[in-house]
Amino acid sequence: MRDESCPACAESVSDHQNDVDTWIACSHCGTWYHVVCVRLTNWDDYDKWYCQTCRDSLPLEPKMRAPRRRSHRARPTTDYAAVQEGKPSDPIGRWTSLLAQYKDWPVRVLRVEGSTWTSQWLSTSLEPLISPTLVPAPATQDLDNPASHIPGMRMPPRHTTIRDVAQLVGPDTHVEVIDVRTQMSSRAWTLSMWADYFETPAAKRDKLLNVISLEITGTAMQCMVEAPAMVRENDWVERDWPMHRRPCHADDEARKWPKVQRYVLMGVQGAFTDFHIDFAGTWVYYHVVWGHKMFLFAPPTSANLASYKAWTLSAHQESEWLGDRLQQLTKVEIRTGETMLIPPGWIHAVYTYQDTLVIGGNFLTDHDVAMHWRIEQMEGATHVPRKFRFPHLVRLAWYVAYAWHKRLSHGTSAPPPRVMEGIAQLCKRLEQDVAKMETLPSTSKGYKAAWDAVPRDVIRDPRALLQEMQAHCKSRNVPHKRQRRHYEG
Numbered sequence: 001m002r003d004e005s006c007p008a009c010a011e012s013v014s015d016h017q018n019d020v021d022t023w024i025a026c027s028h029c030g031t032w033y034h035v036v037c038v039r040l041t042n043w044d045d046y047d048k049w050y051c052q053t054c055r056d057s058l059p060l061e062p063k064m065r066a067p068r069r070r071s072h073r074a075r076p077t078t079d080y081a082a083v084q085e086g087k088p089s090d091p092i093g094r095w096t097s098l099l100a101q102y103k104d105w106p107v108r109v110l111r112v113e114g115s116t117w118t119s120q121w122l123s124t125s126l127e128p129l130i131s132p133t134l135v136p137a138p139a140t141q142d143l144d145n146p147a148s149h150i151p152g153m154r155m156p157p158r159h160t161t162i163r164d165v166a167q168l169v170g171p172d173t174h175v176e177v178i179d180v181r182t183q184m185s186s187r188a189w190t191l192s193m194w195a196d197y198f199e200t201p202a203a204k205r206d207k208l209l210n211v212i213s214l215e216i217t218g219t220a221m222q223c224m225v226e227a228p229a230m231v232r233e234n235d236w237v238e239r240d241w242p243m244h245r246r247p248c249h250a251d252d253e254a255r256k257w258p259k260v261q262r263y264v265l266m267g268v269q270g271a272f273t274d275f276h277i278d279f280a281g282t283w284v285y286y287h288v289v290w291g292h293k294m295f296l297f298a299p300p301t302s303a304n305l306a307s308y309k310a311w312t313l314s315a316h317q318e319s320e321w322l323g324d325r326l327q328q329l330t331k332v333e334i335r336t337g338e339t340m341l342i343p344p345g346w347i348h349a350v351y352t353y354q355d356t357l358v359i360g361g362n363f364l365t366d367h368d369v370a371m372h373w374r375i376e377q378m379e380g381a382t383h384v385p386r387k388f389r390f391p392h393l394v395r396l397a398w399y400v401a402y403a404w405h406k407r408l409s410h411g412t413s414a415p416p417p418r419v420m421e422g423i424a425q426l427c428k429r430l431e432q433d434v435a436k437m438e439t440l441p442s443t444s445k446g447y448k449a450a451w452d453a454v455p456r457d458v459i460r461d462p463r464a465l466l467q468e469m470q471a472h473c474k475s476r477n478v479p480h481k482r483q484r485r486h487y488e489g
Helices: 013-019 052-057 080-084 091-100 119-124 162-169 191-199 229-234 236-240 252-256 302-313 369-381 393-409 417-439 445-453 462-475
Strands: 023-025 032-034 046-048 133-135 174-179 184-190 209-215 263-267 272-276 283-298 330-335 339-342 347-363
Touching: 119 229, 119 417, 162 191, 162 263, 174 191, 184 191, 191 209, 229 236, 229 347, 236 347, 236 393, 302 347, 302 369, 369 417, 393 417, 393 445, 393 462, 417 445, 417 462
Parallel strands: none
Antiparallel strands: 023 032, 133 339, 174 184, 174 209, 209 263, 263 347, 272 347, 283 330, 283 339, 283 347
């Protein structure tokens, strides 16, 4: 990838030296080309691009990338409402203008000591469910592990640079870069190119770019990142997905498990992410190695989720500010050395005040399972592409059901009521897939998806497993309704 020439080079590299840093790979053979050599001026618009050699030998047609939206409806490119009101029509100017109204907005976040983050607290207290939780930076910094004040957590030292990240993960590793103005993404960037961009002074950056999806499991950087013990002890993937089915090497097999535990997020000053809900309404742990960000949060009430759903499906999403529709909107600022826990399903937007390096991860637990399924259902209703959903969610749910069946059958002490409630909600969701396998034609897509999601290496009879799990729940008098949160009234 770092060779100066490509198969399509028609002249010496020096003749187009300014263009050789931009490459594109053939989606069939994987060969890399300079975009200038294949005469692509809109290379960022391609979802699949094929080189001339492959197109000559196979019936391949390039595929253009759809805008990165949460629905497929056409949207206006100009914010006419903003223009009529004399406000900036470009997204960046619009965001800056909108954020000004939150300058004096109250900051409401639950602050706790790092020692509070335990499995007992997560399982029995309502605190982690009713509000984002912030652990302040310690007064005395551990230079090697600035997150040592949170049990079991390890984070990179504060002197870590973006160039360090590139070297640890691999300078030629491709990374998805988002253009903040258009919200379009491109994988044509390598980490080395990204580090070059990040090191460019803010005044000389021609675009505002963001990286929010670099997962580092299996790289040299993994040893520097460990989620809190509370997270690892309750994370469905860490606890119940078989270790022998989690390969870390970069091949097709490595993509067949939910690798979402260790993300590196790198944002430059002025970058923002519009309102969204993390896939499947996952929990999120979020540590700022250095920098300063601001979140706008709204709890997942029925009214807020309905507003969010309508907004994602609206043809006027570009010109509508969802914040005006959300109830109980709050602001949270997070700075160097601080760590935050985001509860399931919370709607949030993020703004970067300063260049920022963040380590975070997504995880599912037994503690608000109904919310996970509610967001999964909404993702289907709003046509969220598979690429942006939690990977292998239903297969993971089957592994969790199988693991709980073993624990409960072997006389494990009764789990807390909230956990038993989560197990009941897990069975309720899997019942839907069993019903599909029992009623749909075996040639239908619904049947095939449900059948393929069952891990046949451990579950031979899904119906029998569910019946036994439901019996366990019934014998423990599991409540049919989850506890109401304070924000639900």
